Amino acid sequence: MRRVRKLLSLKNIGYVLFLVLFTILALEVMLRLYNPFASRLRGDKIMLPVNRVHHIENDHNPRLDKYILRTTNSLGFRGPEKPNDLENRLSIVTVGGSTTECYYLSDDKTWSAVLMRDLESSFERVWLNNAGLDGHSTFGHQILLDDFLVRLRPKIILYLVGANDVGREDLVDYDESIIDRPLANVLKKSEIFNIYLNYHRAEAARRLGVKHEHLDFARVGTRDLSTDEMDRILAQHNQWLKDFRTRLLRLIESTKAAGIEPILLTQPTVVGVGVDPETGADLKKIALSAGSNGELYWRTLELYNQQTREIGRATNTTVIDLAVEMPKSTEFYYDAIHFTNAGAARVASVIAKDIRLYLKSNYSEYVKLGS
Amino acid sequence: MELIRDLFSFIAGRKKWWLAPVIIVLLILGILIVIGGSSALSPFIYTLF
Numbered sequence: 001m002r003r004v005r006k007l008l009s010l011k012n013i014g015y016v017l018f019l020v021l022f023t024i025l026a027l028e029v030m031l032r033l034y035n036p037f038a039s040r041l042r043g044d045k046i047m048l049p050v051n052r053v054h055h056i057e058n059d060h061n062p063r064l065d066k067y068i069l070r071t072t073n074s075l076g077f078r079g080p081e082k083p084n085d086l087e088n089r090l091s092i093v094t095v096g097g098s099t100t101e102c103y104y105l106s107d108d109k110t111w112s113a114v115l116m117r118d119l120e121s122s123f124e125r126v127w128l129n130n131a132g133l134d135g136h137s138t139f140g141h142q143i144l145l146d147d148f149l150v151r152l153r154p155k156i157i158l159y160l161v162g163a164n165d166v167g168r169e170d171l172v173d174y175d176e177s178i179i180d181r182p183l184a185n186v187l188k189k190s191e192i193f194n195i196y197l198n199y200h201r202a203e204a205a206r207r208l209g210v211k212h213e214h215l216d217f218a219r220v221g222t223r224d225l226s227t228d229e230m231d232r233i234l235a236q237h238n239q240w241l242k243d244f245r246t247r248l249l250r251l252i253e254s255t256k257a258a259g260i261e262p263i264l265l266t267q268p269t270v271v272g273v274g275v276d277p278e279t280g281a282d283l284k285k286i287a288l289s290a291g292s293n294g295e296l297y298w299r300t301l302e303l304y305n306q307q308t309r310e311i312g313r314a315t316n317t318t319v320i321d322l323a324v325e326m327p328k329s330t331e332f333y334y335d336a337i338h339f340t341n342a343g344a345a346r347v348a349s350v351i352a353k354d355i356r357l358y359l360k361s362n363y364s365e366y367v368k369l370g371s
Numbered sequence: 372m373e374l375i376r377d378l379f380s381f382i383a384g385r386k387k388w389w390l391a392p393v394i395i396v397l398l399i400l401g402i403l404i405v406i407g408g409s410s411a412l413s414p415f416i417y418t419l420f
Contacts, residue, residue, distance in 0.1 A: 015388065019391060020392075023392035026393075027399055030396065030403070036403050039415040040418070134416050135417045135420055137420065139420065164420075168419070201418035202415055202417055204419045208419070
């Protein structure tokens with residue numbers, strides 16, 4: 001008893017508290033000097049990865065290149081440096097999540113890079129940057145727009161939206177979320193807290209089944225879901241769809257208010273209807289993560305894509321319907337939504353075909369003679 | 372692992388508890404350096420936002 005009382009003495013408790021505090025402070029200082037977690041978010045702010053060169057040796061996904069080179073320019077985007085005469089360029093920025101960033105494709109093979117080369121054959125002084133960021137939804141795009149793109153003021157922003165907005169109940173009350181509370185305003189300046197926050201966000205991506213994966217359609221197996229079960233799950237999206245619609249409308253309005261022309265792209269997926277010509281897999285029944293299957297995931301994504309189409313019509317914004325135009329073949333995807341090199345090239349050619357006329361009529365001063 | 376056990380038995384034996392956070396911090400630094408050189412970074416790239 002005396003021993004316990006001695007252990008619990010104020011002096012000892014103070015000593016333990018001091019040791020804990022010292023450890024946390026030392027860790028915080030260390031992380032400020034060297035933080036190996038290459039996160040692009042700090043609290044609710046986007047930290048663009050400026051002037052980075054990253055070689056990825058890929059030995060786990062045979063559908064991708066063995067060596068992948070990713071670089072970012074002084075803006076923190078993928079693509080050529082910002083020219084001094086940007087206002088005289090046909091400037092385009094692509095915004096979206098992982099299906100825009102194309103993290104595991106080399107710089108020259110992302111659909112943004114292929115699109116730029118394609119447009120250069122018909123237009124002069126094209127400047128195109130890829131501002132896609134893995135995991136970002138329309139919530140993140142709004143912050144990217146407000147904090148970076150309004151100042152940059154490209155002529156056009158292509159928004160590829162949908163995949164990271166699916167089932168985002170955390171965005172419903174985002175304004176009241178932990179990172180906006182007074183205590184969290186202090187916490188979000190801490191490196192330790194940001195590691196925790198980003199780990200939490202990465203886990204959410206894993207739970208929703210939107211992370212990069214190597215999906216071998218020949219081996220992955222099937223999952224049967226009854227129509228009733230699917231309808232019940234789809235009905236849960238009504239509230240999230242309403243919020244997605246509100247965010248997308250605000251994004252379009254603020255893009256236009258900044259003097260930038262938005263163009264919307266729907267999110268394609270390989271799964272849904274039919275048979276994969278590469279593996280013979282039934283794209284309806286293919287088993288996906290988070291207890292889903294091909295048909296359910298496709299129908300879910302279509303709910304969000306339909307909102308994108310409707311908002312495009314309502315706001316007189318051009319919509320390129322990649323979800324309809326992209327062929328359903330695993331030649332073009334290495335999982336349900338992420339593009340292979342061939343997929344990125346196909347996306348670029350669909351976009352180029354669809355916006356060429358639009359660009360010719362709205363930006364005729366950039367049209368190359370004879371094209 | 373044995374080294375860590377020895378260190379903590381040294382601390383306990385000599386009652387030099389103030390050394391514990393120094394060792395914990397060094398351990399965490401080591402783990403961070405290992406993580407920094409591996410593909411374990413990717414979980415922090417795909418952060419839903």
